[in-house]
Amino acid sequence: MLQVLLSGLAIGAVYGLVAMGFAIAFYVTRVINFAQGQLLMVAVMVTAAIARTGASPVLAIVCGILAAGAVGVLTYLVAVRPVLAFDRFSFAWLVSTLGVALILENLAAIIWGPTSRSFPTLLSGTSVHVGGATLTLQEVVTIAVAIVLAVAFEVVRKRTLFGKLGMAIAYDPEMARAIGANTTLFAIVAFAAAGVFAGVAGVLIGPITYSNPYLGDTYGIAGFVALMIGGTERPVAAMVGGLLLGVLGEGANRLINTQASDWFPFVVVVVILLLMPEGLFSIGGRLSGLLRGATRPREAAS
Amino acid sequence: MRAAGLIDSEPAVAGSAARSLPWRPSAYLAGLAGYVALTYWFAHGSLYLQGLILVAAVFGILAISLDLVAGMTGLYSLGHAGLFALGAYTTTLLYNDHHWSLWALLPVSIVEVGLVGLVLGALSLRVSGLYFAITTFVFTLVLTVVASDFAFTGGYGGLIGPIFPGFPGGLSWLGQSLIWCCMAGLLVAIAIALGLRNSPFYPVLLAIRDAEPFAAAAGARTALVKISVFGLSAAMAGAAGWIFAFQGIVSPGQFNWAVSVNILVMVILGGMNTTLGPVLGAAFVTMFPAQVNINPFWQEVLFGSLFVLVIVAFPAGAVGLVRMLLRALVGRVRPSASAPRVAVPPAADVSVERPPAAPARAAGTAAVPAVRCRDVVFAYTKGTRVLNGVDFVVEQGTIHGLIGPNGSGKSTLVDLIAGRLRPQAGTIEIDGTPLEHAGPAARARNGFMRTFQAAVLVRELPALDNVLVGLYSRVPRVALRAPVWPVLPGARRDARRMHAAALDSLSFVGARAWARNRVADVPHGVEQLTQLAAACASGPRTLVLDEPLAGLSPSEVEHAAELLSELKRSGVSVVLIEHQPRFVFALCDAVTVLDAGVVVASGPAAEVRENERVRKVYLGQ
Numbered sequence: 001m002l003q004v005l006l007s008g009l010a011i012g013a014v015y016g017l018v019a020m021g022f023a024i025a026f027y028v029t030r031v032i033n034f035a036q037g038q039l040l041m042v043a044v045m046v047t048a049a050i051a052r053t054g055a056s057p058v059l060a061i062v063c064g065i066l067a068a069g070a071v072g073v074l075t076y077l078v079a080v081r082p083v084l085a086f087d088r089f090s091f092a093w094l095v096s097t098l099g100v101a102l103i104l105e106n107l108a109a110i111i112w113g114p115t116s117r118s119f120p121t122l123l124s125g126t127s128v129h130v131g132g133a134t135l136t137l138q139e140v141v142t143i144a145v146a147i148v149l150a151v152a153f154e155v156v157r158k159r160t161l162f163g164k165l166g167m168a169i170a171y172d173p174e175m176a177r178a179i180g181a182n183t184t185l186f187a188i189v190a191f192a193a194a195g196v197f198a199g200v201a202g203v204l205i206g207p208i209t210y211s212n213p214y215l216g217d218t219y220g221i222a223g224f225v226a227l228m229i230g231g232t233e234r235p236v237a238a239m240v241g242g243l244l245l246g247v248l249g250e251g252a253n254r255l256i257n258t259q260a261s262d263w264f265p266f267v268v269v270v271v272i273l274l275l276m277p278e279g280l281f282s283i284g285g286r287l288s289g290l291l292r293g294a295t296r297p298r299e300a301a302s
Numbered sequence: 303m304r305a306a307g308l309i310d311s312e313p314a315v316a317g318s319a320a321r322s323l324p325w326r327p328s329a330y331l332a333g334l335a336g337y338v339a340l341t342y343w344f345a346h347g348s349l350y351l352q353g354l355i356l357v358a359a360v361f362g363i364l365a366i367s368l369d370l371v372a373g374m375t376g377l378y379s380l381g382h383a384g385l386f387a388l389g390a391y392t393t394t395l396l397y398n399d400h401h402w403s404l405w406a407l408l409p410v411s412i413v414e415v416g417l418v419g420l421v422l423g424a425l426s427l428r429v430s431g432l433y434f435a436i437t438t439f440v441f442t443l444v445l446t447v448v449a450s451d452f453a454f455t456g457g458y459g460g461l462i463g464p465i466f467p468g469f470p471g472g473l474s475w476l477g478q479s480l481i482w483c484c485m486a487g488l489l490v491a492i493a494i495a496l497g498l499r500n501s502p503f504y505p506v507l508l509a510i511r512d513a514e515p516f517a518a519a520a521g522a523r524t525a526l527v528k529i530s531v532f533g534l535s536a537a538m539a540g541a542a543g544w545i546f547a548f549q550g551i552v553s554p555g556q557f558n559w560a561v562s563v564n565i566l567v568m569v570i571l572g573g574m575n576t577t578l579g580p581v582l583g584a585a586f587v588t589m590f591p592a593q594v595n596i597n598p599f600w601q602e603v604l605f606g607s608l609f610v611l612v613i614v615a616f617p618a619g620a621v622g623l624v625r626m627l628l629r630a631l632v633g634r635v636r637p638s639a640s641a642p643r644v645a646v647p648p649a650a651d652v653s654v655e656r657p658p659a660a661p662a663r664a665a666g667t668a669a670v671p672a673v674r675c676r677d678v679v680f681a682y683t684k685g686t687r688v689l690n691g692v693d694f695v696v697e698q699g700t701i702h703g704l705i706g707p708n709g710s711g712k713s714t715l716v717d718l719i720a721g722r723l724r725p726q727a728g729t730i731e732i733d734g735t736p737l738e739h740a741g742p743a744a745r746a747r748n749g750f751m752r753t754f755q756a757a758v759l760v761r762e763l764p765a766l767d768n769v770l771v772g773l774y775s776r777v778p779r780v781a782l783r784a785p786v787w788p789v790l791p792g793a794r795r796d797a798r799r800m801h802a803a804a805l806d807s808l809s810f811v812g813a814r815a816w817a818r819n820r821v822a823d824v825p826h827g828v829e830q831l832t833q834l835a836a837a838c839a840s841g842p843r844t845l846v847l848d849e850p851l852a853g854l855s856p857s858e859v860e861h862a863a864e865l866l867s868e869l870k871r872s873g874v875s876v877v878l879i880e881h882q883p884r885f886v887f888a889l890c891d892a893v894t895v896l897d898a899g900v901v902v903a904s905g906p907a908a909e910v911r912e913n914e915r916v917r918k919v920y921l922g923q
Binding site: 030032078079082083086087090091092093094095096098099100101102103104105106107109110114221225228232259262263266269270273274 | 378380425426431432435436437440443444447448450451560563566567570597599600602603605606607608609610612613614617
């Protein structure tokens with residue numbers, strides 16, 4: 001059971017990073033970037049390509065992550081900003097970001113070929129024993145990195161002026177602009193961060209999946225499902241959604257059959273959408289709302 | 303401030319005259335003949351051409367069905383690939399495994415997928431438009447997973463579909479029967495879209511999309527309408543799935559989420575909320591890969607670039623682009639001399655053209671007040687009461703002013719009376735009927751209408767069509783009849799009557815000259831008058847006007863005052879929320895003053911005016 005939990009957390013951390021990328025971009029711009037999964041793929045492909053030239057794997061990884069961030073920004077400038085400029089409330093970005101996903105996926109297939117190729121491994125086969133379970137070092141690092149990034153994001157969001165301005169923009173972009181916030185800059189930063197999160201997820205999963213131009217589809221959808229589980233309103237909730245999805249998928253594989261993780265997450269997401277349309281953690285919000293509501297009328301009555 | 307030049311500016315003549323043109327059966331017949339000839343030609347074409355046409359026609363149906371929800375009601379469904387798959391798989395599975403008749407399977411697919419659409423719509427429209435897109439997206443994902451991972455659907459390889467029966471011997475000169483079938487399907491889809499778009503229900507749909515409170519106040523049950531339109535759209539997708547099953551193999555790859563987006567691209571590319579746009583978009587997107595024979599990867603890149611380019615550069619689509627060009631051309635020819643000037647109609651004319659008020663209640667109940675609120679309590683968030691035990695009575699046939707400083711709760715009280723909000727405590731009766739738990743739609747049917755402080759109208763439609771929305775509660779079953787509107791016997795008569803009533807109402811408020819102008823192009827004063835005309839068109843017994851004089855020029859205010867007196871003369875009870883005390887005390891029979899959520903004074907206008915507290919709190923004397 002512990003093995004299922006830990007292996008699930010490791011793969012869930014990757015889903016969670018992709019989901020957080022979705023959520024960060026959505027948080028500031030109210031846009032779901034459907035090319036998010038492809039950003040992961042970009043990081044994997046660039047890293048692999050640079051490593052093949054004989055450069056240091058660390059340099060390759062850094063370049064890969066930066067490339068994902070850069071492509072994220074490019075996506076915003078080319079496919080999102082003009083749409084929002086035309087009509088802030090339109091959903092036309094559904095189509096344009098999907099167009100970007102198609103472009104990225106097929107360009108990668110053209111440049112590096114449509115088949116799987118090697119990916120540099122930094123942490124070779126050391127295993128770590130936790131209780132009765134065994135994890136690879138790679139898996140341990142994955143979980144650790146995901147947690148550190150999620151906490152770091154939360155600290156920036158809540159404790160810095162920059163993060164607070166971001167919250168203001170998320171709440172009411174017009175008002176935030178009126179007090180002088182540069183909403184475009186924040187959107188660019190958000191898309192860059194979303195790309196970096198996806199890129200980190202990519203280099204963490206790369207040693208297992210190898211480099212393949214179609215990685216974006218798989219992890220994009222998994223990240224999206226994680227986002228749905230966590231709810232779109234808080235980026236950290238998306239990370240939790242990812243971890244939960246990972247554990248549930250592993251559990252389903254173990255308990256139902258080895259292919260169950262292909263469909264089991266969808267069952268989860270359907271149940272969540274039906275019962276808690278605003279994500280699993282909206283229920284916490286509702287609870288605290290009830291608590292607050294219970295205390296307030298008394299003040300008013302006096 | 304916008305200059306409200308009701309008197310001194312002229313209406314522009316452009317505007318969407320096309321929609322209001324009377325139907326020309328000959329044009330439709332000619333179009334139909336051309337369509338049949340084209341189908342005949344396709345049915346005798348090469349197999350290659352037929353393959354292209356089959357796919358294009360099926361996706362044409364899908365694109366039209368998606369445009370009904372995306373274009374007309376503003377709901378971006380990503381579930382159409384899933385609905386489409388459901389139709390195709392149902393047909394294939396029931397035919398292969400249970401040997402159902404193909405002809406029975408068509409209605410089965412339509413009803414089944416339609417019902418699934420209704421359920422999906424009801425579940426997913428609870429939260430927001432984005433949630434709708436997401437839920438329908440997940441629906442498609444789930445169906446793809448079921449299709450690929452389960453044995454009964456044949457897994458990734460899919461299933462071999464049924465073969466479409468050929469024409470019987472005598473009709474074999476018609477050529478390939480499947481071509482006739484899918485072209486007929488496409489024709490039905492076009493006819494449904496055309497019917498809806500030319501029915502008086504169309505302005506109501508757009509009002510639900512762009513100005514939901516207005517549609518609700520006119521009596522439309524907006525949530526039900528949205529769900530029903532999605533159900534209709536799903537049923538069409540089910541029919542498309544039935545046709546698609548005959549093309550050979552039915553496999554999960556043909557229905558994945560990217561297909562949902564492809565359909566949306568077809569709609570946007572061709573032009574949202576146009577009848578032919580989606581068909582053109584579908585033809586282009588399906589035929590493009592077959593025609594441009596390049597490396598498949600480059601082709602996909604090209605496709606992706608096309609998605610982005612279309613969205614970024616031509617958000618209005620191909621048909622929208624053509625329309626914009628046409629409008630630019632037509633707009634230049636501007637018969638300024640003949641443009642009618644709007645003048646305040648003399649009072650004598652007004653009474654003649656006013657639509658007859660709905661018959662007042664039976665004489666015995668004359669004593670029942672038009673509106674009676676008792677001890678109404680309301681709070682937006684728990685704790686802070688916006689209204690704290692308000693009693694408010696409007697006698698039949700009077701103009702009742704509701705005044706109070708900003709934040710006193712006037713608009714909240716109006717929203718409660720109009721059913722947009724529900725009180726936490728207290729009762730609200732309209733014409734003696736307790737309605738505190740009913741929504742706006744029930745009120746409209748009871749002869750209650752309202753206007754909004756900031757006019758909410760469909761800006762892309764002419765003023766006349768906006769007034770048609772106000773008649774919604776007066777035309778029986780207009781929503782049900784809309785999809786087949788042109789072929790219904792009583793429809794033309796009803797449409798004529800509605801047009802006449804709407805024009806009468808516009809004449810009554812003195813804005814008839816603006817009837818054909820899009821609301822986006824009219825001055826502020828005319829917008830207010832259009833709102834008033836929409837509220838008056840159905841002949842309401844009770845009318846609530848939320849700051850109808852705000853932003854009007856002095857002459858317009860005088861005109862509006864005249865209208866109010868006229869409404870009162872014809873027996874309508876009016877509640878008037880207003881800030882300008884001058885008009886309130888001159889016009890109103892009775893006045894209620896609100897302050898901080900409680901009634902400060904209420905009674906005959908003269909009495910309230912002399913009230914010490916009112917002078918202090920409100921009049922600043």
